Amino acid sequence: MLLWREKVPDSWLPKVRANLPAVLIDHAHLERKAATAALNLEKYVELHDCVSELNAIAIEELQHFELVLRLLRERGVAFTGPVKSPWISAMMGQVRKGRREQVIDHLVVCALIEGRSCEKFQLLAEGVRDLDPGLADFYASLVESEGNHYATYLIMARHIDLAETERRLDYFLDLDAQLIRQPHPLPMLH
Numbered sequence: 001m002l003l004w005r006e007k008v009p010d011s012w013l014p015k016v017r018a019n020l021p022a023v024l025i026d027h028a029h030l031e032r033k034a035a036t037a038a039l040n041l042e043k044y045v046e047l048h049d050c051v052s053e054l055n056a057i058a059i060e061e062l063q064h065f066e067l068v069l070r071l072l073r074e075r076g077v078a079f080t081g082p083v084k085s086p087w088i089s090a091m092m093g094q095v096r097k098g099r100r101e102q103v104i105d106h107l108v109v110c111a112l113i114e115g116r117s118c119e120k121f122q123l124l125a126e127g128v129r130d131l132d133p134g135l136a137d138f139y140a141s142l143v144e145s146e147g148n149h150y151a152t153y154l155i156m157a158r159h160i161d162l163a164e165t166e167r168r169l170d171y172f173l174d175l176d177a178q179l180i181r182q183p184h185p186l187p188m189l190h
């Protein structure tokens, strides 16, 4: 896993622990958006050789979405509308327009979203065990898959343009660190 330039703030886990139903709804939407993100990447001609690989990620994310919906049902939590993540919005907002710029940036941001999810699921696997052991097991089971998605997106970007990917990874890691230093109070994963 890559070296983040700022760690998840200490305030994040208590916030999530205090709002598990809201976080689960947010997580369901996160998986739904991860599936659509994989499909959206298929519009780039640079990724046309990767369509089957992207479909496989989309299918996996939809399976995760279904699993989260089941957890919601088991816990009597209604699936309600999405809340915008300030972190994701700010990261996506820096994706540049223009053919090659856009595909590289889009892949790098998708990779970092997957990477932060992987890291946070690891924290949750330990951090909610006393509250909900079934949920803790579920988070532990997602870590490898989201870590693979992170690596796959980064490999795809590097394959298109190695130097530009490293340059933009440097930029987005700085942005991530800057955003993480200003935590928001919303009960969500990102």
Ligand SMILES: [Fe+2]
Pocket (backbone or CB within 6 Å): 031, 034, 060, 061, 064, 146
């Ligand atoms: Fe997922």
Ligand SMILES: [Fe+2]
Pocket (backbone or CB within 6 Å): 034, 061, 114, 145, 146, 149
């Ligand atoms: Fe993922």
